[in-house]
Amino acid sequence: MTYMMLLRTSRLVCSALLILLPAPYVAAQEMTARELIQKIRENVTVEWADETVDTFKAGDPDQKVTGIATTFIATADVLKRARDLNCNLIITHEPTFYNHLDETDHLHDDPVYQAKMKFIEDNGLIIFRFHDHIHRTDPDGIIQGVLDHLNWHKNVISMDPVILEFPKMFVNELAQDLTIAFDKYPMHVIGDPKMSFTRAAFAPGAPGYMAHIRLLQRDDVDVVIGGEVPEWESVLYVRDAAALNMNKAMILIGHVNSEEEGMKYCRDWLKNFLPGIPVHFVPAGTSFYVPK
Numbered sequence: 001m002t003y004m005m006l007l008r009t010s011r012l013v014c015s016a017l018l019i020l021l022p023a024p025y026v027a028a029q030e031m032t033a034r035e036l037i038q039k040i041r042e043n044v045t046v047e048w049a050d051e052t053v054d055t056f057k058a059g060d061p062d063q064k065v066t067g068i069a070t071t072f073i074a075t076a077d078v079l080k081r082a083r084d085l086n087c088n089l090i091i092t093h094e095p096t097f098y099n100h101l102d103e104t105d106h107l108h109d110d111p112v113y114q115a116k117m118k119f120i121e122d123n124g125l126i127i128f129r130f131h132d133h134i135h136r137t138d139p140d141g142i143i144q145g146v147l148d149h150l151n152w153h154k155n156v157i158s159m160d161p162v163i164l165e166f167p168k169m170f171v172n173e174l175a176q177d178l179t180i181a182f183d184k185y186p187m188h189v190i191g192d193p194k195m196s197f198t199r200a201a202f203a204p205g206a207p208g209y210m211a212h213i214r215l216l217q218r219d220d221v222d223v224v225i226g227g228e229v230p231e232w233e234s235v236l237y238v239r240d241a242a243a244l245n246m247n248k249a250m251i252l253i254g255h256v257n258s259e260e261e262g263m264k265y266c267r268d269w270l271k272n273f274l275p276g277i278p279v280h281f282v283p284a285g286t287s288f289y290v291p292k
C-alpha cells in the first residue's frame with residue numbers, strides 16, 4: 001500500500017468513526033471552558049451561589065478545552081503535569097495564589113507569582129476553582145472520594161457531620177491505619193494513644209477550630225480526624241481535655257490527605273456528563289516530607 005493510499009484509507013476510517021460516535025463526543029470536544037463549567041453548574045444538586053470562590057482564576061474562559069485536569073491544589077508542578085497531559089483546563093479544589101479569595105493585588109511584583117502567571121499564559125492554561133459546590137452537592141464529592149479511599153462507607157452512621165463507628169480500638173491503631181492508607185504519611189496525634197474509642201468524626205480540610213470543638217463537645221464523639229488547624233487552637237483544646245482526663249483525641253492527617261481523593265472522585269463524576277473529553281486526575285501530593 002502506498003503512502004497516499006494509506007492516508008486515504010485512514011481518512012475514510014476516521015470519517016466512518018466520526019459518524020459512529022455519539023453526538024456528545026464531538027460536542028464536548030468543541031466546548032469552551034465557560035461552556036464546560038456551565039455543565040458543572042447544571043449537574044450539581046444545589047443552586048449555584050452568587051457569592052462563591054468557585055470562579056475562574058486565570059486564563060481565557062472562552063478558549064476551547066483540550067482536556068481537563070482535576071487536582072486538590074494547582075501547584076506549579078501540577079500545572080506542568082497537566083500541560084504534559086494536554087489538559088488546558090485545570091479544576092482545582094483549593095486556591096492558586098496563596099489566599100482563600102485568590103486576591104493578587106499585593107502580588108503583582110512578586111517573582112513567584114509572576115513566574116507562575118507566565119507559565120499559565122505561555123501554555124494557554126485556564127484555572128477554575130471548584131470548592132464550595134463540590135462540597136454542597138449531594139453527595140459531597142470530596143467526602144465521597146476520601147471514604148472510597150479509606151473503605152469507610154460501612155463505618156458511616158451520619159453524613160452531616162460525618163460520624164463514623166469502628167470496632168473498639170485504640171487511637172494509636174487508627175493513626176497507624178491512616179499512616180498506611182496515606183503512604184506512610186506521619187500523622188499528628190493529640191491525646192492519649194492508648195485511649196480506646198468506637199466513635200470518631202471526620203472533619204476534612206481546614207474547617208476552623210470551632211468546627212473541631214463542636215464535634216469534640218459531643219458525647220458520641222471521642223476522636224476527631226481532621227485536616228489541619230493551628231496548634232494553639234483545637235490542638236490545645238485536645239491537649240487540655242486529655243490532661244484533664246477526658247476521653248478526647250484528635251488525629252490530623254494533613255489537609256491534602258483529608259481531601260485530595262475527592263478530586264479523583266470529581267474526575268469520575270465529570271466523565272458522567274462530559275463524555276469524549278479527556279479528564280485526568282493530577283495529584284498534588286502532600287506538602288511536607290520527612291527528611292531521611
Ligand SMILES: [Zn+2]
Pocket residue numbers: 093131135142205259
Ligand atoms: Zn474542601
